[in-house]
Amino acid sequence: MPLLGATSGRPLWMRLGSLLALGQWVFLVVAFICLTYAFLSDDFSVKLVAMHSNSALPWYFKFSAVWGNHEGSLLLWVLILASWTLAVGYASQSLPLDMRARVLSVLGMISIGFLMFIIFTSNPFERLLLNPVADGNDLNPLLQDFGLIIHPPMLYIGYVGFSVAFAFAIAALMTGNLDAAWARWSRPWTNVAWAFLTIGIALGSWWAYYELGWGGWWFWDPVENASFMPWLAGTALIHSLAATEKRGVFRSWTVLLAILAFSLSLLGTFLVRSGILVSVHAFASDPTRGLFILAFLVLVIGGSLLLYAIKAPAIRSNAKFGLLSRETFLLINNILLAIALSVVLLGTLFPLASSALNLGSYSVGPPYFNAMFVPLTLPMIALMGIAPYISWKRTNKVSDAIPKWFVAAITSLVLATLGTSLLSNQYQQDFHWGAFTTLTVSIWLIVSTTLHILSKAKHQQGLLSGLKRLSVSYWAMVIAHMGIAVTAIGIGLTSVYEQQKDVRMLIGDDISVSGYRYQLTAINTFEGPNFSGTRGDITVFNNEDVVAVLQPEKRFYYAARNVMTEAAIDPSLTRDLYVALGEELGEGAWAVRVHVKPFVRCIWLGALMMALGGFLAVTDKRYRRKGALNA
């Protein structure tokens, strides 16, 4: 068993650091390849393969089936952790030796915990030697999808990436050396982890949108919240790290955030893996697993908070800052994010707590989260338009910025009024104040940021060369902030203007939604590799022009005996046409669900921009120069 080989080297970890990180990584890769090979070659004597794969499954789904289950996904988790550890070991040659050893040992301890978890409660290589089965149970059809091939690895890279920020924080706490250097080391790792997490969440949302057949892109499902909470903490951490590096303020708060971000990642893993949630993601329902993760969680969070409590009082920041300084804005950003985080945490954990304490079995509805997030997010976006103009330390030169803010405010008000009127007209609704506010605030952010870029570039000779001279990290910030605006526009406009109709249709029937006429022209049956299906042909007209022919499917998967809806979507930047087949109603009639979703693509486009910003920030010369300096 290769895993055992990896584990046995553990106590030596502290001294051999990066060499052992390499060894652990190699062994885990071998383990992972073995498991992948078992899946690809249909080795049904391995229990996991028999449970989650099938000989008729296409090869790429066999591949993704490796992590489409509890044991395999944990192996992936540890493999990613080992990869991060390896990366830290080799990319941080410039770190002081003791710091690097501490960081690596913290990562190693996390790794031990998870490897023990795998070996004792969820061994992926368990065999079925007594009763070998002829064919496997198949992968849950919901998971047989391209989005699901890459969603878990992305999400895990993000989750686990926060362990690096965590390890740096713990190592720095141990030495008591929480200086600007510590913040500078942590920043690139945090940014990359955050960017991956952003992509992971966006992919999950996109997958839910087209695969679940409900046309929703976010359900405030506890599992979604579990990934969203580390994201909020990570976002706060990125901003607070910036303040710590540049000005040495908020040190202990930053450490706390680093601990929090990783703890929430662990909590997310616990919530998803323990089987206490009602969710697609809940593969496991073995209580020992839940207990193990819970114990591990208590150990990690309790231990790190204890260390924090002991060491934090010694941390003092002497830097002062004025009321209208960038520090204040970053502080407000952090406060708003922390409130948002507690809102999600409360809404997610309250039902669990009340059922654990026998106070009744509750669920918290999406209106709760929506009611909370709108008033939190809009001021945050509005302030994001101002923040770049404000300089560090204290108030100065704001008078220069006021005319620009004025221009941005007027432009956004005009454009938002125009946009809202046009859209309300197109989708036959009254002037919607919610859409207006969202548009105003988002356009304000875009215009204000653009003006800031221009004014910054103008200080150099010539606009073009000025634009070129702006630092990469500045561009990263700008792109990520604009991404927020784009996502906000997408969320606002989709929520306000989307139209959905569930109808009963016979062949030849049609229905109009938001100016588009949907006509059911045919229903056919067909055979897939591991399923049989029914496909509807629905032609969409705008006036008398054919816009699209959509082919939604209903599939029946043989092995799992599951029925699945495959929605059909005609995507474009300004609107998605979305059709899903419901069930057959008899007499040739079908239930059909039809949506028109304006600007829904912007949600994921914005998320991609944020992730791009996160990646760009890492390539900034500042981080590399420091490496060259010490090499």
Place this chain on the structure above:
Amino acid sequence: MHPARKQRLIIVAIIVIGASAAAALIANALKQNLNLFYEPTRIVNGEAPIGRKIRVGGMVLENSLTRVPDSLTVQFVVTDYEAEVTVEFTGILPDMFTEEAGTVATGVLTEEGLFVAEQVLAKHDETYMPPEVAAALKNKPPSY
């Protein structure tokens, strides 16, 4: 007062006011959106409130699913093998919804004891059972 201290006081005051406003909003929003779960037995015993959004869960009784012709409205009976509640739903049922399988519906109970659902959830695969349904059925093996 020292200007720096005064400034700090202002910041602290803003934080305190903001935090309490947020806390009040959170508490209020949470109160309005908590949906309590009831087993069919408790609904039949009259323990569930009428006209308030609640959830009911159990097994869908065999042969209880009926369709209202020319519409998307369906009715089915949810049971915990002790008591039965009739659920009405207009819309598209989830893929995995079948008779003799677990389901959880969110909606409102009427005076007549009919549960009008706005959302119906079913399990995600063959082996999965929602924990609440499992608890509702505990120690109550099918009597037939």
